Amino acid sequence: MTSDRLAAIVRDLMVEPHHRVLEIGCGHGVAATYICQQLQTGHLLAIDRSATMIEAARRRNAAFITAGLATFQVGDFETLELGEQRFDRILAVRVRLFHDWPGPARELAERWLAPGGRILAVYDEP
Numbered sequence: 001m002t003s004d005r006l007a008a009i010v011r012d013l014m015v016e017p018h019h020r021v022l023e024i025g026c027g028h029g030v031a032a033t034y035i036c037q038q039l040q041t042g043h044l045l046a047i048d049r050s051a052t053m054i055e056a057a058r059r060r061n062a063a064f065i066t067a068g069l070a071t072f073q074v075g076d077f078e079t080l081e082l083g084e085q086r087f088d089r090i091l092a093v094r095v096r097l098f099h100d101w102p103g104p105a106r107e108l109a110e111r112w113l114a115p116g117g118r119i120l121a122v123y124d125e126p
């Protein structure tokens with residue numbers, strides 16, 4: 001997916017500077033960069049089940065990690081344990097589990113949604 005397309009998707013997510021954001025299946029961390037650019041006191045937790053992708057995403061977003069704005073974690077969405085954490089925005093782009101919307105992925109993701117929060121799931125064919 002092009003950076004322009006991901007930038008437009010992040011605009012649709014309407015991230016505010018204080019938001020706690022969860023990205024599922026962050027891949028190389030391109031959307032994560034756009035999200036972090038919107039944050040001041042908020043935080044992004046980005047997960048991907050691929051350690052290789054998380055390494056790439058960490059490299060790309062090293063400055064945001066150092067600034068305390070982002071954490072990148074290897075994890076599978078279906079088995080992820082996030083304790084009491086809740087998020088104002090949840091994003092998943094091209095993650096197959098979210099293909100059938102609203103499907104089981106919605107129920108799973110809603111566990112982590114803060115009151116008034118929003119989930120944006122985009123699945124377009126590459």
Ligand SMILES: C[S@@+](CC[C@H](N)C(=O)[O-])C[C@H]1O[C@@H](n2cnc3c(N)ncnc32)[C@H](O)[C@@H]1O
Nearest residue numbers: 025026027048049050053075076077093094095
């Ligand atoms: C097609 S890539 C899209 C990456 C990025 N969201 C983008 O649009 O550029 C799908 C990503 O989702 C991750 N993924 C797929 N299923 C997952 C799951 N159940 N839990 C966490 N990550 C998952 C894959 O490892 C892969 O990096």
